[in-house]
Amino acid sequence: MADTSAVVANPGSGEYEPAVPIATSPIFDWPPRPIAALRFLVKPVMLPYGVCWAALAVLTWNYLTPSMERMASLHPGWMAQIYVRNALILAAVAGSLHLALYVRRSQQQRYKYDRQWMSTTNDEFLWTNQTRDNMFWSLTSGAVIWTAYESLTMWFYANDWIPSVEWGSGWPYLSVLTVGVFLWSSAHFYLSHRLLHVGWFYDHAHYLHHRNVNTGPWTGISMHPLEHLIYFSLFMLWWVVPAHPYIVILTGLFQGASPPVAHAGFERFEVGRREGRTTRGADYFHHLHHRYFECNYGNRPVPIDKLFGTFHDGTPEAHAKMRQRMKSRRTR
Ligand SMILES: [Zn+2]
Ligand SMILES: [Zn+2]
16 A cells, blocks of 8 residues: 555655645535536536547547447447447557657656656566556456447447437537536546445455556556446446437546546646647546545545545645544544
8 A cells, every 4th residue: 555654745855746735626615606616617627628528429429430220239240349449549548648758758757746657567567567557457358348338328229228319409408418427427436436445346356456556648447347347337327317329428438538648647748849838637636546545536526525524635734634534544
């Protein structure tokens, strides 16, 4: 387990110190702040990344998905096609981030949370190589289980076994549902992640993801198959809530291909040629979970951690509170 006695940042050590406290969605604030909550949904939930994932889902549905007629019967051919498409999208996102940040080291250590690079000598990892190990779990179990849930849901739609909404008449509902995908993903992540920290589930499954104290893009969905089964079970919501194949694809893309961004290890990505131009990178909220284990089980859009007292906002005060909580748990 990580060294929980360490302080959050080491001033003067040269380590990058992110701005704290971490801001979360105000949706649980009391008294309610509906305008602030709505503003948070626009940015950062939808802008810039939410809109990009939604656009990619539209393209994927229209051009990279087998026809409904084909998907009406379970056949390995079209499922393999979906697997290849999902694996390629995952590889494009994680691979390009890895190449830029860890192979070319285009921004060196600027905005990097941890001074270490990916390990190549740790025998906890397959082939003692963290990147190869992470790629293995992501592209085998990860992309396969993501594809299995997506294919099953598409098969249900193709046979009219689950409720669906037409885009033509239902576009206002489906637009709201598009934002709902990100909130559902966040709430489901907290719930499933809490379960994965329960003794047996941690020891048999979740430990695999947590070998990565220092994370990189390929760490995103580098998980045990049992964790993948739980992590991707969010698709099941669409078996009861009316939706559309585009929503199903967006669910998969966001759950499967956005974690490489959140785990990239750099808080900001330098973009373009102009010096100082950056865009939002990996999530400090989740980085603290990898560093300390006992905090930040969810993420920022639906911060259930705030309700249950497990939120670490990156400040020394929050760190002291977390240590106190762990101490009282041990002495109970
Ligand atoms: Zn993680
Ligand atoms: Zn965890």
